[in-house]
Amino acid sequence: QITLKESGPTLVKPTQTLTLTCTFSGFSLSTDVVDIVGVGWIRQPPGKALEWLALIYRNDDKRYSPSLKSRLTITKDTSKKQVVLTMADMDPVDTATYYCAHRREGYSYGSGAFDIWGQGTMVTVAS
């Protein structure tokens, strides 16, 4: 059974860097497995839509939202079964619930889906 859980600060100040950790179980991000699997981060401001932020695949291929690319870094720690997202220069508009999700691709990149989601963690940006 695949599970994911997000953790990190609930409150950050403007201009600070946010670090979120996704701890998962039930699958591996090690490179000794063939299928295309990754972990992505998606956020949702209160009352607003989902916004994809970043994704890291098992082979360490990383994808970022073009609009936030300069502020985001995604990494994985295979042995700890964790994926870490850092977002620099936080602003009140970054207040949102942040989700991590498992993605299994099909025949190619982008052919899969975010099939299992974490419960999300709410982050407020305020001074």
Next chain:
Amino acid sequence: QSVLTQPPSASGTPGQMVTISCSGSRSNIGSATVNWYQQLPGTAPKLLIYSNSQRPSGVPDRFSASKSGTSASLAISGLQSEDEADYYCEAWDESLHGGVFGFGGGTKLTVL
């Protein structure tokens, strides 16, 4: 601004059929598969439909979806009160930076 366009709201009465559209472009829906997610109030999104029209195990067959050209649609038949939720479409977009993901703006479904 979302990559994919959805109507902000939809509604229906119990037992009715409701459809929700998702419009994109050649670089996303036109060349990639579409997924749909259901988000019940106060909960995380859940995968509802993958690969344009496939239902994960446990999703009732009242939910169906299709894709044509650069648009996709989700249909819910035999509408039930528990279907009241936000629905999002999602697709890979190959035009940017070697491929990125995009969600629609979401459609809030109200069961009257």
